[in-house]
Amino acid sequence: MISKVFTAALNGIDAELIIVETDVSAGLPALNVVGLPGIEIREARERMRVAVHNMGVSFPARRVTVNLSPADTRKEGSHFDLPMAVGILGAMSLVPQQSLENTAFLGELSLDGSLKAIRGVLPLAEGILRNGIKNIVIPAENLREASLVEGVNLIPAGSLAEVSEVLRNPDFALELLERYSTKNSRKPKTPEKAFEKDFADVYGQENAKRALVIAAAGMHNIAMVGFPGSGKTMLASRLPGILPEMTYEEKLEVTKIYSIAGEISPDEPLMDKRPFRCPHHTISAAGLVGGGSRPRPGEISLSHNGVLFLDEFPEFTPSNLEMLRQPLESGEISICRAAGNYRFPADFMLVIAANPCRCGYYGDPMHNCTCTPSQIAGYRRHFSGPLLDRIDIQLEVMPVKYEELSCEAGISPDSGTMRASVSAARQVQEERFRGSGIKFNSSLAGSLLKKYCTPSPDGERLLEEAFRTLALSARARDRILRVSRTIADIEGDGQIGSAHIAEALSYRSLDKLYRG
Amino acid sequence: MVHDTKYAGTKKELINTEIINNEVNYIDAADERFPDSLRMIEDPPRGLYYVGNIQLLKTPSASVVGSRKATEYGKWVSKSIGTRLGTEGVTVISGLAVGIDSYAHMGALKAEGKTIAVLGGGINVACPAPNRNLMREIIYADGLVISEYEPGVTPSRFTFPRRNRIISGLSSATVVVEAGFGSGSLITAEYAAKQGKNVYAVPGNITSQASLGCNKLIYDGAIPLIVIEDILNEFNIEIKKSQGFSKKLGHDELTVCEYVANSGETDIDHICVGTGMSPGKASGIVTVLEMKGVICTGMGKIFIAK
Numbered sequence: 001m002i003s004k005v006f007t008a009a010l011n012g013i014d015a016e017l018i019i020v021e022t023d024v025s026a027g028l029p030a031l032n033v034v035g036l037p038g039i040e041i042r043e044a045r046e047r048m049r050v051a052v053h054n055m056g057v058s059f060p061a062r063r064v065t066v067n068l069s070p071a072d073t074r075k076e077g078s079h080f081d082l083p084m085a086v087g088i089l090g091a092m093s094l095v096p097q098q099s100l101e102n103t104a105f106l107g108e109l110s111l112d113g114s115l116k117a118i119r120g121v122l123p124l125a126e127g128i129l130r131n132g133i134k135n136i137v138i139p140a141e142n143l144r145e146a147s148l149v150e151g152v153n154l155i156p157a158g159s160l161a162e163v164s165e166v167l168r169n170p171d172f173a174l175e176l177l178e179r180y181s182t183k184n185s186r187k188p189k190t191p192e193k194a195f196e197k198d199f200a201d202v203y204g205q206e207n208a209k210r211a212l213v214i215a216a217a218g219m220h221n222i223a224m225v226g227f228p229g230s231g232k233t234m235l236a237s238r239l240p241g242i243l244p245e246m247t248y249e250e251k252l253e254v255t256k257i258y259s260i261a262g263e264i265s266p267d268e269p270l271m272d273k274r275p276f277r278c279p280h281h282t283i284s285a286a287g288l289v290g291g292g293s294r295p296r297p298g299e300i301s302l303s304h305n306g307v308l309f310l311d312e313f314p315e316f317t318p319s320n321l322e323m324l325r326q327p328l329e330s331g332e333i334s335i336c337r338a339a340g341n342y343r344f345p346a347d348f349m350l351v352i353a354a355n356p357c358r359c360g361y362y363g364d365p366m367h368n369c370t371c372t373p374s375q376i377a378g379y380r381r382h383f384s385g386p387l388l389d390r391i392d393i394q395l396e397v398m399p400v401k402y403e404e405l406s407c408e409a410g411i412s413p414d415s416g417t418m419r420a421s422v423s424a425a426r427q428v429q430e431e432r433f434r435g436s437g438i439k440f441n442s443s444l445a446g447s448l449l450k451k452y453c454t455p456s457p458d459g460e461r462l463l464e465e466a467f468r469t470l471a472l473s474a475r476a477r478d479r480i481l482r483v484s485r486t487i488a489d490i491e492g493d494g495q496i497g498s499a500h501i502a503e504a505l506s507y508r509s510l511d512k513l514y515r516g
Numbered sequence: 517m518v519h520d521t522k523y524a525g526t527k528k529e530l531i532n533t534e535i536i537n538n539e540v541n542y543i544d545a546a547d548e549r550f551p552d553s554l555r556m557i558e559d560p561p562r563g564l565y566y567v568g569n570i571q572l573l574k575t576p577s578a579s580v581v582g583s584r585k586a587t588e589y590g591k592w593v594s595k596s597i598g599t600r601l602g603t604e605g606v607t608v609i610s611g612l613a614v615g616i617d618s619y620a621h622m623g624a625l626k627a628e629g630k631t632i633a634v635l636g637g638g639i640n641v642a643c644p645a646p647n648r649n650l651m652r653e654i655i656y657a658d659g660l661v662i663s664e665y666e667p668g669v670t671p672s673r674f675t676f677p678r679r680n681r682i683i684s685g686l687s688s689a690t691v692v693v694e695a696g697f698g699s700g701s702l703i704t705a706e707y708a709a710k711q712g713k714n715v716y717a718v719p720g721n722i723t724s725q726a727s728l729g730c731n732k733l734i735y736d737g738a739i740p741l742i743v744i745e746d747i748l749n750e751f752n753i754e755i756k757k758s759q760g761f762s763k764k765l766g767h768d769e770l771t772v773c774e775y776v777a778n779s780g781e782t783d784i785d786h787i788c789v790g791t792g793m794s795p796g797k798a799s800g801i802v803t804v805l806e807m808k809g810v811i812c813t814g815m816g817k818i819f820i821a822k
């Protein structure tokens with residue numbers, strides 16, 4: 001007889017409903033899986049065989065055919081173990097057929113029949129619900145994470161035996177729920193005090209802090225250039241503490257990505273802080289943009305709605321940097337594979353830090369730069385090209401003098417003060433962009449840029465003057481307008497005036513650094 | 517005249533090494549266009565290969581030299597001196613090297629003044645692209661490129677120092693803008709002193725590697741260049757008070773301007789502390805002042821440009 005069991009497959013961060021059809025019929029003992037199964041699913045045959053056996057059921061010594069439909073969707077992941085095992089139990093009539101009708105199954109089996117946590121339970125559960133199936137059997141360990149989906153009946157289970165029990169006796173579900181939700185209900189962390197690094201630790205650097213507030217408020221990409229030890233890394237690592245709050249939708253979106261990457265901690269299932277990722281420059285291409293045989297989001301997707309920090313930027317390989325271009329433009333990444341394209345969101349704020357030259361001291365009167373002119377020219381090449389056109393704010397970070405390091409930090413703002421400015425500007429943007437499809441000033445382009453970033457007449461005059469005297473590129477114009485919009489938002493001004501333009505013009509270290 | 521017609525109307529791009537090769541002219545020391553100033557130095561060149569306006573050899577001139585590796589401050593000073601000399605009709609002589617030399621030439625060109633580049637090898641010998649572009653610009657601007665070496669001679673550790681005697685020999689005074697220890701510009705200063713010319717050195721921070729050579733020159737008796745106009749004394753040029761700028765500045769701009777003038781060199785954070793302005797406002801004002809040409813910025817440092 002044939003059984004039908006529901007489960008789901010991931011495609012990017014969305015999930016599709018999959019039906020597992022299992023047929024047990026006369027023939028030589030065999031277990032075949034058809035319907036574009038990924039490598040992990042083909043391996044699942046063995047896990048399933050042993051797990052079913054260890055449940056005390058003898059695996060049918062007959063011909064078992066498993067069909068995953070729709071056949072043209074590629075299926076990846078270890079969560080197919082459970083639905084396939086349940087399918088066999090169904091086909092052997094060990095569980096009642098009607099118990100499978102309104103329920104989907106997700107889970108990986110270990111050989112002893114216990115259920116292990118899976119990746120991507122959040123988007124999978126969401127996809128299943130979207131297809132009208134409300135009951136979902138999941139590994140107990142994934143309970144908290146899956147609970148983020150509203151409107152599903154979750155049935156947590158610790159083993160295949162428990163699953164088969166609950167299918168035969170639906171009342172057992174309550175007991176399971178009680179058993180595993182108490183087990184999982186460790187108190188979530190206290191919400192405040194979550195950022196251990198505060199800008200108060202950074203003495204002076206008022207100019208840099210101001211620039212970082214602007215960057216965070218409008219989610220503008222920012223570059224920091226300065227001598228070694230000037231505090232670039234220190235400043236950047238405090239950025240998470242001043243980023244604007246995420247909306248619930250943004251949090252869910254980020255959580256889905258982390259769920260697929262298997263990076264959700266059971267204690268904190270909802271990602272409620274904007275991500276801050278700082279990959280090392282030795283990272284592989286797949287690690288950076290995503291990929292692998294079972295498509296896994298890369299650092300750029302793990303930075304979605306948050307910050308991607310590339311410290312020592314010129315150390316990254318040009319080919320890796322080249323791959324950032326598409327996501328910087330479109331806010332997502334497509335990964336091409338034989339079975340089709342996968343898309344992951346990748347709308348992040350790029351923060352880069354760099355020394356002015358390889359030895360670090362180009363332009364520093366206190367040290368000798370040991371680079372040759374051709375080395376400097378080569379280094380400088382890292383700061384050209386389309387990637388850098390997308391960096392709205394370019395900041396020079398000067399070292400704070402030793403005697404000033406030791407003075408009282410009172411004057412320089414702390415993270416709380418900075419966060420307040422960011423939130424104010426964030427609110428203005430939320431109202432401005434409601435329904436327009438963009439969230440931050442950094443996304444302003446084309447007609448929206450014209451609509452929201454027309455400066456006052458004296459602002460316009462200053463901008464024109466700047467193009468003549470500062471030799472700015474035409475592309476710089478949009479950058480400066482976007483940044484001055486954010487500055488005006490921070491200051492609570494409706495129109496962009498000359499003061500905002502003037503300040504925006506000051507953040508152009510890369511243009512200046514290597515001129516002449 | 518040769519230089520006028522040959523390059524008039526040609527596209528910049530056309531002047532590259534091959535063309536220069538075809539158009540390199542020569543005068544020997546007996547030629548009436550050969551300047552007395554060069555005849556009188558020890559070991560005078562036998563003649564000069566040149567491209568451009570040979571008449572410039574007899575104009576009042578000063579050399580502006582320094583290290584290849586220059587700080588923002590050094591570049592700015594060099595360019596400012598070049599501009600000032602150019603404005604006053606004094607020809608700026610230098611060695612076309614990257615760093616201080618290039619900025620001196622560029623300063624003169626900015627003022628639409630005259631400038632001479634003295635090379636340490638054959639005029640047609642390939643040099644890095646930025647220098648080549650600058651050479652083109654000099655020739656276009658009715659300037660002059662000279663060398664005692666015939667076309668094809670590659671510059672060497674030996675030719676560069678010898679070339680310096682021509683730089684100092686041609687000019688009435690030599691300014692060293694920035695020189696670390698061992699910089700070739702110190703050799704130029706030495707030649708100038710031996711040739712009886714005044715040597716000026718731009719003073720730098722005692723902590724600045726890039727100014728060690730200059731500060732040492734001052735210790736050894738060179739004239740410190742306290743303000744850029746000092747160099748004009750050599751040419752009996754009356755110093756006109758720069759005027760009108762302050763009038764055009766707003767109140768806040770004046771405040772920032774005064775603070776920068778009093779500090780010599782500063783940065784945004786110090787301006788904020790010194791004037792009580794917010795960093796954003798101070799950054800904006802500094803940018804506007806830079807556009808008005810009142811101050812200069814580089815690598816986070818801010819200084820006065822007048």
Ligand SMILES: Nc1ncnc2c1ncn2[C@@H]1O[C@H](COP(=O)(O)OP(=O)(O)O)[C@@H](O)[C@H]1O
Pocket residue numbers: 201202203204205226227228229230231232233234235399400405
């Ligand atoms: N403004 C500052 N206030 C306090 N400490 C600082 C400051 N600037 C630098 N430091 C100290 O110097 C160290 C080096 O700074 P870092 O951020 O690593 O420099 P960079 O990344 O620019 O090379 C920091 O870890 C910190 O201890």
Ligand SMILES: [Mg+2]
Pocket residue numbers: 229232233234311353
């Ligand atoms: Mg660092």
Ligand SMILES: [Zn+2]
Pocket residue numbers: 357358359360361362369370371
């Ligand atoms: Zn260097």
